[in-house]
Amino acid sequence: MSLQTWRLDSDTCTYVFIAENQAMPECVYWGAALARDEDLEQLTFGTRRPLTNATLDRYAPLSLYPEEITGWQAQVGLELSDLDGKRLLTQFVLVKAEQTGQTLHFTLTEATIGLSLNIQLELRPYAVLSARSELTVTGTQAIKIEHFSAPVLPVPDTCTQLLDFAGRWCGEFQAQTRAWQSGAWLRESHEGRTGHGFSPTCFALNATSSNTQGEVRGWHLGWSGGHQALAEELQDGRRQIQFSRAQANMVLKPNETLDTPSLYCVYSAQGLNGALQSYHQLLREQLIHFPDPKRSRPVHYNCWEAIYFDHSLDGLKTLATQAAELGAERFVLDDGWFKGRHHDLAALGDWTVDSGKYPQGLHPLIEHIHQVGMRFGLWVEPEMVNPDSDLYRAHPDWVLGPKQQALGRNQLALDLQHPAVLDYLYQALSALLREYPIDYLKWDHNRVLTGASYQQTLAYYNLLTRLRQEFPQVEIESCASGGGRIDYGVLAHTHRVWLSDSNDALERWRMQHEAALILAPEITGSHVGPRTCHSSGRVLPMAFRAWVAASRHMGFEMDLRELDAAETQTLKQITAWWKANRDWLFKGRLHRLDSQEPDVIAEMTVAAQGERFVLFAGLMQPPKPNSRRILRLTGLEPTARYRLRSAQPDTLSSPINRLWRSPIQTEQGLVLSGQSLMQAGISLPLTFPAQMNVIEGERL
Structure with a gap:
């Protein structure tokens, strides 16, 4: 028997990988940092479980891609069939392993079916492991992919509980925990986006784990489409967690390649706080790239809950003046500015300025906003179309999904896989960004998708990439009826998330606290809402509303004309406090x-x-x-x-x-x-x- 071993180390953790007889590599340890001279072969055999009766006669490894042919009796990492539906069982052979610093590359082949699998594992200094794979058909026959997980890590026996997030519109990031039990637990998002109730995140906790102590292991899939999370305990007590795209029955032809999204894994010996601080560093150092990193995060004013669709140039100028006096630095013009958009029944897709509301375009409003010392941002929802729109009447074939599908918020989704759709959206948005000094786009997505595939998400990423390349000075927020699209996939292409459509400060404080496990404060939008919350009906004190917003990326979203003198003074004071402290707060370490x-x-x-x-x-x-x-x-x-x-x-x-x-x-x-x-x-x-x-x- 031959045994190869590798290790990846940060100051606080170690990952150990092994391969026996050129088989699929497996992770045999991830946890607290081990001694540099640790005997990894002894560690491997010292932690092997004994076989008992009524099992196969050899040890079935929980590898990076568990394979049924090895005797694995649980969910495999890669499920394949031929085009006639016959199952194909893989037996990959490791042909190459390269380690450069804290990065490992494994290349494996499957000669019988004709496949190549490349696995990349990279451990960042802040103790986040990035894991992803690419599968290529090297044979002459097409295959059907039923399931393709990101690389799989074992869950240690010391982990007794799972923590993940459920939720709903205006109630995102509801933490829930459950004890491990024998069998499989599955969560899936079929929305075609991340979803309000399906964050692609989970944490495995020990019995003594809390915010401040105990071991914690975390998983987050950087993907903004449908996804699947599986937690499974075998009869022998071993446990695995798998994350994958929702992509059943995809056909891969000869010479075609399919990759997995990146899976971000973290180990902490300092409780959930150690895990969240590692994730915050990942966002700050790898994923988020602000147009001007030296510029302080600006105070927002968003006009949505002040005017909805009732746009008036004079009224907006008044709001802009008041917002600037309160301390706002960026004015965001929300829904209702484009041609024929007088309500949510029509006009999505027609991305030109409404000449009835704005006879001279947006220039007079933007000039006033600049005069009072603010930058200008604009709301868009490019991926959607109303049936009552010029775009739909001209191109009904551009819609994603079947004709008889239900509407969502009176709208349909565009099929971004259609090259003409992507070009149209790019040209429409580019025209706006060229004509107007737009500093910021609030990019919304107000319905679940019907008939979406993973290519829809990739096309969305492609559109964002094209726009950011041509307009690098523009900051982009990810909004999807609030928190319906929050993940590290979209955050690699944007700069901020709108956590929820709820501006109820009590609900916001809870959501912000839970979402902090994966979201740094400087990218988490939080606005001071109206005196009477529009989503809950609660009346809450100005000081509480303002302090909740001041704990994240602060903004206002209310009719400022309703403020009394005391509320105005309180909001000014807390906004001034935030502006005096924001720079160090957004470089600091958050602790729950x-x-x-x-x-x-x-x-x-x-x-x-x-x-x-x-x-x-x-x-x-x-x-x-x-x-x-x-x-x-x-x-x-x-x-x-x-x-x-x-x-x-x-x-x-x-x-x-x-x-x-x-x-x-x-x-x-x-x-x-x-x-x-x-x-x-x-x-x-x-x-x-x-x-x-x-x-x-x-x-x-």
């Missing part, structure tokens, strides 16, 4: 805190060099105790001393705080060591529900 009060959601961001931090603690509903539980901080230097002060000392709910002796509310502040703050913790003042405690800390 382990609150002992289920009604309190708390997190803190520590500056990259550790010299300061800010703590947000929001009360979601009346607490059960009649006082506050102690809140432990995290991510601080144990021996350093910190001064803590409230960022809003004058807004304490005095009627319910009869006696509170903490100097946090005073100018001198509370001074404690990092060790004390992380072990003893601090007490926060009592607040009413929908209030935010914001505490600033500085290292002395």
